[in-house]
Amino acid sequence: MVRNMDDFDFCLPSHAQAVLEGLQQLRTNPKLADVTLVAGGREFPCHRGILALCSHYFYAMFSGDFAESIAARVELKEVDPTALEMLLDFAYTGKVTINQGNVEGLMRTSSQLHFPAIQKVCSRYLRQQMDATNCLGICEFGESHGCPEVSSKAWSFLQENFEAVSLQEEFLQLSKERLAVYLSNDQLQVQEERSLVEAVLRWVRHDPGSRAQFLPELLELTRLVSLPDQYLQNLLATEPLVRDSDASKALVARSRTMGQSGTGALKNPPTPPQKLEEVLVVVGGRVLEDSEDEERGLEMPAATRNFAFYNPKSRRWMALPDFPDYNKWGFSLVALNNDVYVTGGSRGSQNDTWSTTQAWCFCPRDGVWKPIASMLRARTNHTSAVLNGEIYVIGGTTVDVVEVERYDPYNKSWCAISPALKYVSNFAAASCLGKLYLVGSCAVKYNALTLQCYNPVQDLWSVITSPFIPKYLSAPRCATLHGLIYLIGDNTKKVHVYNPEANIWQKNCLFPLPKL
Numbered sequence: 001m002v003r004n005m006d007d008f009d010f011c012l013p014s015h016a017q018a019v020l021e022g023l024q025q026l027r028t029n030p031k032l033a034d035v036t037l038v039a040g041g042r043e044f045p046c047h048r049g050i051l052a053l054c055s056h057y058f059y060a061m062f063s064g065d066f067a068e069s070i071a072a073r074v075e076l077k078e079v080d081p082t083a084l085e086m087l088l089d090f091a092y093t094g095k096v097t098i099n100q101g102n103v104e105g106l107m108r109t110s111s112q113l114h115f116p117a118i119q120k121v122c123s124r125y126l127r128q129q130m131d132a133t134n135c136l137g138i139c140e141f142g143e144s145h146g147c148p149e150v151s152s153k154a155w156s157f158l159q160e161n162f163e164a165v166s167l168q169e170e171f172l173q174l175s176k177e178r179l180a181v182y183l184s185n186d187q188l189q190v191q192e193e194r195s196l197v198e199a200v201l202r203w204v205r206h207d208p209g210s211r212a213q214f215l216p217e218l219l220e221l222t223r224l225v226s227l228p229d230q231y232l233q234n235l236l237a238t239e240p241l242v243r244d245s246d247a248s249k250a251l252v253a254r255s256r257t258m259g260q261s262g263t264g265a266l267k268n269p270p271t272p273p274q275k276l277e278e279v280l281v282v283v284g285g286r287v288l289e290d291s292e293d294e295e296r297g298l299e300m301p302a303a304t305r306n307f308a309f310y311n312p313k314s315r316r317w318m319a320l321p322d323f324p325d326y327n328k329w330g331f332s333l334v335a336l337n338n339d340v341y342v343t344g345g346s347r348g349s350q351n352d353t354w355s356t357t358q359a360w361c362f363c364p365r366d367g368v369w370k371p372i373a374s375m376l377r378a379r380t381n382h383t384s385a386v387l388n389g390e391i392y393v394i395g396g397t398t399v400d401v402v403e404v405e406r407y408d409p410y411n412k413s414w415c416a417i418s419p420a421l422k423y424v425s426n427f428a429a430a431s432c433l434g435k436l437y438l439v440g441s442c443a444v445k446y447n448a449l450t451l452q453c454y455n456p457v458q459d460l461w462s463v464i465t466s467p468f469i470p471k472y473l474s475a476p477r478c479a480t481l482h483g484l485i486y487l488i489g490d491n492t493k494k495v496h497v498y499n500p501e502a503n504i505w506q507k508n509c510l511f512p513l514p515k516l
Contacts, residue, residue: 026047042081046092163191180221200222282308334386354378377397382397392436395424428478466498
């Protein structure tokens with residue numbers, strides 16, 4: 001006889017995975033599958049329960065009073081069989097590989113069949129892959145497939161990078177209606193006022209036979225009245241597309257008259273574009289009037305506070321509204337979509353020196369500081385970087401792991417991502433060619449620098465081994481320019497340059513800093 005004993009609770013950790021793998025194998029045996037899906041002439045034996053768990057579409061189909069709920073075969077019309085096969089494999093394995101070749105098909109089919117997990121990951125993939133060459137196509141795709149987070153980010157990217165987008169092949173393929181929609185956006189930001197006109201002329205030249213007729217209508221959307229008179233005069237004198245169109249000539253001439261006199265009205269007066277100028281932003285730190293810049297002839301504002309910008313063209317400082325937490329130190333600063341974000345830091349008072357999770361945003365358009373969602377972890381002396389339209393905050397916590405989280409300005413929320421593989425406490429970060437790079441060392445051990453790379457699509461970190469990685473640097477700082485990463489530290493007078501595509505620190509690119 002077995003004597004009385006306490007209950008013994010047994011759990012097999014591998015059971016769930018084993019069941020999934022077993023069900024995947026059972027799909028190959030039609031006798032053990034309870035439904036066969038048919039799409040594009042291909043048959044896919046599977047199980048109703050598995051499909052219902054992963055898809056709202058199949059849950060409604062198999063649990064409702066429909067013929068399909070008991071049918072042995074279900075035909076899915078206008079469904080891509082290749083994408084369907086990938087969705088079914090995901091349902092049984094929880095794994096899917098998304099790339100540029102299949103993401104649109106997967107997104108389209110997962111929207112048709114309501115696989116929310118795949119819709120979400122495809123949406124994220126599209127947002128992470130967005131650049132000047134594809135943002136227009138991604139915008140239209142997001143709108144047509146009910147993905148507002150995708151189309152919204154594409155719109156934001158276009159507004160911030162119109163000039164770069166207008167130089168791409170995708171821009172030349174736009175329909176007239178779609179181009180008019182983009183030009184009518186009063187949030188477009190350009191560095192050169194003539195950029196809108198030049199973009200329209202490029203689009204018309206691509207197919208002048210069918211597009212020349214639309215030139216007057218499109219030119220009305222390009223803020224002609226805000227352009228210099230000399231430029232408008234040159235359009236009339238030297239641009240064949242304008243000379244050959246009476247309506248276009250009249251429009252340009254009328255814009256010249258309005259610009260010279262400051263009176264008159266166009267048929268549909270457009271909002272002038274936001275002209276951008278690159279400036280240097282300073283938040284906190286030493287009071288600006290104490291800066292040595294005064295001694296070097298840089299004109300300072302009369303009443304500087306803790307937030308200002310310097311315009312290198314006018315060589316002038318301009319004060320901005322005070323950063324609300326002016327006693328805070330150890331925070332991190334980053335710019336995204338021409339807004340300024342401040343994260344974390346310690347308050348700096350005698351009564352409260354703990355790190356904070358607070359985050360703030362300053363929008364130049366509104367001219368005010370606004371709190372945003374708090375970070376998941378309190379951070380001080382961390383670093384920030386922008387990658388694919390999102391903010392990454394790295395390190396600065398109290399654990400011996402480089403914890404990382406990411407802020408999505410569309411969803412206005414933070415999420416934790418995988419920590420870096422190696423611990424560093426003396427580090428800098430920069431984004432380059434769609435990936436995030438973290439370079440640093442342990443400040444206590446003064447060991448050699450480690451270069452780590454984060455791939456946002458795979459949510460994976462890797463340690464990069466490369467010849468001639470620089471030795472220990474104190475307080476390293478890095479920046480990205482033209483696909484290269486530039487690195488410098490307090491204990492060196494030279495700039496180190498890393499080429500991600502060649503995976504090499506370029507010796508011949510070392511150069512000393514100029515004496516200031």
